[in-house]
Amino acid sequence: MCSQLLQPLTALTGAHTFQWTDKCEKAFKGRLVEALLSGHLCLISDGSYKRDLGTAAAQLLPRKGEKDRIIVPCQTPGLPQDQSAYRSELIGLLAGNMVVDWLLHQWAPTLQSKPRVRIARDGFSALLNTFSDNRVTPQQAQFDLVSSLREALARSKASWEPSHVYGHLDHATPFSSLSWWSKRNVEVDNWAVAYRHQLIAPNARFFTELAALYIGDVKQSRLDPDYIQELVALPALRKRWREKLTVTPEAESETDWTSLARAMRSLPAGVQRWTTKHVVGMCGVGKFKVRWGYDTSAACPCCGEFEDHLHVPRCMAPSTSAEWDRQTVALDLWLDTQVTDPAIKHALLSLLKGVRDPSLPSIRMVPGQLRSAFRSQQCIGYQGLLEGRLSRQWAPLQEEYLQSRGSQRSPTLWALCLLHQLILLGFQLWEHRNLVQHSEDNVQLQERSQQVNNGIHNQFDMGPTDLPKVVQRMLSVRRRTVLNKPLVDREEWLKLVRMERTAYRRALAPQRRILHRFFHPADHSP
Known part of the structure; x- marks a missing residue:
């Protein structure tokens, strides 16, 4: 019976390991199943996390009769960067949920009503996010576990009553003085810590996980935009670093x-x-x-x-x-x-x-x-x-x-x-x-200013002879007055005078050719 039970539970929860107490056959057919069907079964779980390794432990037992119980220790799957105390809390809940549903499937497949199972744990965030109606997003921490756990609870043949119990009370209070719930929480916490040194498992896809993201054959716990961007952009960036000699591989590692x-x-x-x-x-x-x-x-x-x-x-x-x-x-x-x-x-x-x-x-x-x-x-x-x-x-x-x-x-x-x-x-x-x-100290502006001033001096030196009468008045002012104008105004003044002088000279060119022919006919003889 134990081997028959182990196989489906292993498939459901993703390569988790289970321990069974003595006389488990009798317990299944006796107090545990009876407690489950009568709504008196309790699920207590806790997680442990340290140095990128997470584990969890869950136990199912009736409120009375602690000797008849199922103990479920398991490692938290996922990459090292996925691990956290929060993720370990969630995997303990999922493992316990799977065991309850398997028990109902084996011993009460035709049960019409949903029996009540009370869940107790010290991870308040895990309870809140699991039983909340708030929408979860792929960018949310531990999205794969939270979404899978919600889906598992929705499909479950049992109804769940979550409750919070304070953890680690044995650090300040003798174990014998703790409440029944606190004692059970201390037990699963100790089992999870002990189990943390034993197993290493990949992040397998959960039985109720509707969609999963794989990168290099490794399932991700959530959609991490920064990680995806790094995978896409970093190879091209490294190529540019090599081409431009910006960052060497040695410098990148340092x-x-x-x-x-x-x-x-x-x-x-x-x-x-x-x-x-x-x-x-x-x-x-x-x-x-x-x-x-x-x-x-x-x-x-x-x-x-x-x-x-x-x-x-x-x-x-x-x-x-x-x-x-x-x-x-x-x-x-x-x-x-x-x-x-x-x-x-x-x-x-x-x-x-x-x-x-x-x-x-x-x-x-x-x-x-x-x-x-x-x-x-x-x-x-x-x-x-x-x-x-x-x-x-x-x-x-x-x-x-x-x-x-x-x-x-x-x-x-x-x-x-x-x-x-x-x-x-x-x-x-x-x-x-x-x-x-944008100041007068700009070397380029200083060069431009000097060139414009030289042009202004040249225009004043040439005088107003080749200019229309309207424009001649621009040279009637003092030279220093024009030179003291802002650079933009001086450039416009010089541009206008040069254009008018050129245009006036071009207009006089035909008249000069006629006069040249009149006074120098020999230059134009056939």
């Missing part, structure tokens, strides 16, 4: 991508867009303004050199250098306020200098315990600091320093905020560049 992802999500939307554009280099710098037809020169507005996205923080114009110094001093002060290890601060600021001058950072400038992290950041690249690509070795070093000082600060939060500061440092340099772009 980068703290988790902190970068958190930092990007918490940045303002505008800074997020700016970062993604500048990381790939396709932004409003001179190189692309020429390519897009917005400008005729790719010169930097601050220094006049060729400008791409890498030039912006490396520009050696005095105003940019002063802005760089202001931002790095502010970062230095910020690192002090965050209780940063002085050695780490010195190493990071030295590496940051490599953005503008790669010859400056030297590993001899840092102590031995930081040299591995220093080399790791050099492998990623100095520019990577301004793009949020921080070595994953810095946070553990900062954690050691905080622990040595007895500080409760989070090194993870420190790394996230540091990335904010580094990305915003690059953004502030871009903002400075834009201010210069």
Whole structure:
């Protein structure tokens, strides 16, 4: 009988294992089935989770007669990233539900009414989401289990009465002093913990799971948009990294991508867009303004050199250098306020200098315990600091320093905020560049202004002779008055005078040819 019962239950619940007490045959035909049909059967379950491994245990027994029971220990299926205490709570409920339905199928297949089964557990969220009428979505945590459990309850031949019991009360109260429900909860919790060290099972498809998503023959517990996007986009991104020599495989493995992802999500939307554009280099710098037809020169507005996205923080114009110094001093002060290890601060600021001058950072400038992290950041690249690509070795070093000082600060939060500061440092340099772009300090505007002024001087030097009388009045004002006008107005003035002078000369050309023929007939003889 035990082997006959084990096979269908294993198929229903997805490779779970069951234990049976002595005299289980008698129990099925006696108190357990009687308690089930009379509405006195209880289902108590609990889960256990630690280090990406989850298990659960459920027991079915009557309110009186604890010796007659079914014990169902099982591992929580799923990938390591799917595991959680919540998922383990759910799998215990599903396993117990399957056992109850199997008992009814075997011993009361023609039962007209639904017997009542009382469910008790300490996981309030699992109970709430299982018996709630709220709609579940594929993006919801543990969607596969929640939807399967709801479907199983809807199909069940029993009616369910959920109740919550506080767990782990034995930590503060003797076991003998606990209520009957609390004792049973402690038992299943202990069984789940003990069972957690035994089994490893794949995330099998549940019997009542209507639809499932498989990636590489592995069933997913939910539709994770970030994971799907990574599977689709990461191969193409890595290919571009190789072609553009942006991120090497070694640098990819050294980068703290988790902190970068958190930092990007918490940045303002505008800074997020700016970062993604500048990381790939396709932004409003001179190189692309020429390519897009917005400008005729790719010169930097601050220094006049060729400008791409890498030039912006490396520009050696005095105003940019002063802005760089202001931002790095502010970062230095910020690192002090965050209780940063002085050695780490010195190493990071030295590496940051490599953005503008790669010859400056030297590993001899840092102590031995930081040299591995220093080399790791050099492998990623100095520019990577301004793009949020921080070595994953810095946070553990900062954690050691905080622990040595007895500080409760989070090194993870420190790394996230540091990335904010580094990305915003690059953004502030871009903002400075834009201010210069639209000011009189713009090198390109200065060249344009000089060319326009030279043209104005030439027009005044030629005088009003070749101009219509209406336009001659434009040269009757003082030269300094025109030169003091804004650049746009001076360009319009020069354009108009040149056009009118050219048009007037063209209109006089026929008359000059006639006069030339009259006074120089020999030049026109056959």
